[in-house]
Amino acid sequence: MTVLAVEHLAKSWGGVQAVAGVSFSLAAGEVLALIGPNGAGKSTCFNMLNGQVRPDSGRVLLAGRDITGMAPRHVFRLGVGRTFQITATFGAMSVRENVQVALLSQARGLGGLWRPMAGQKAAEAEALLDRVGMLEQAARPCGVLAYGDLKRVELAVALANTPRLLLMDEPTAGMAPAERIALMALTARLAKEGGIGVLFTEHDMDVVFAHADRIIVLDRGQLIAEGAPQEVRADPRVREVYLGTGATAGGH
Incomplete structure (x- = not known):
């Protein structure tokens, strides 16, 4: 195809x-x-x-x-997912939360639904992190990660919308x-x-x-x-x- x-x-x-x-x-x-x-x-x-x-x-x-x-x-x-030459993550947020934001973006606006929806998306985020080998670091802030690990987080974010x-x-x-x-x-x-x-x-x-x-x-x-x-x-x-x-x- x-x-x-x-x-x-x-x-x-x-x-x-x-x-x-x-x-x-x-x-x-x-x-x-x-x-x-x-x-x-x-x-x-x-x-x-x-x-x-x-x-x-x-x-x-x-x-x-x-x-x-x-x-x-x-x-x-x-x-369509995309990664960039220079990674762009929310440094103060955890690895898991960064992926959750990408998952939530598909809901077309967070509003007051951020907290309940974030909880619902936690399992999906962890599944994506497991696929890219970052599940063990899910709770760590992105701001403290090595650059190679940030690239894996970015890949998980790009996969959040199940791209073709x-x-x-x-x-x-x-x-x-x-x-x-x-x-x-x-x-x-x-x-x-x-x-x-x-x-x-x-x-x-x-x-x-x-x-x-x-x-x-x-x-x-x-x-x-x-x-x-x-x-x-x-x-x-x-x-x-x-x-x-x-x-x-x-x-x-």
Whole structure:
């Protein structure tokens, strides 16, 4: 099943073509990496998918439904989760409470229902934390967590709306090498188990080539390559503009 279909997406900023007619698709349970050099258009493309930026032309389809230009809050409610390069949690609140807030957001307004509803959502929050390996730290304030653990909390928050599509913007940025591999291995497993399509951007090529089912490559707003990791690694144009002519299997 196709979770995400991007058709001829384009966006210009002040006469500069940031994204130029990009098309690709993502299947349920698939992990797709979006890579490219700085200025390639990755961030603009990413932000058009969840409504932060409205495209000049083209379409974004979520499970066949046109969501082009919808506000991020509406895209979220249709089943799109997102994590960001820099984590953003409520530091004074516990790990459990941070996930509860995400669960409660689906109720379209907390009002005076915060306390009773929070109690009802505690079990759901703990189930999500168990899935990402953070249940033992559920009562700890997010402000005292190690950065790698914060990334796991952020993943639990992104999973709170049971997404069909998960967008991850440089999910391993700032993490130690072992933590990077562990987080992406966990994400890939959850994607396969839940049938979640995952699209992620990443600068660490070890992470990309180890965990992506497919890779798409942007350069100057254009899609220059798409395929399995070994195909993309061997592509002469990709090696020229991004990986470097001397790139090895895990090279940067």
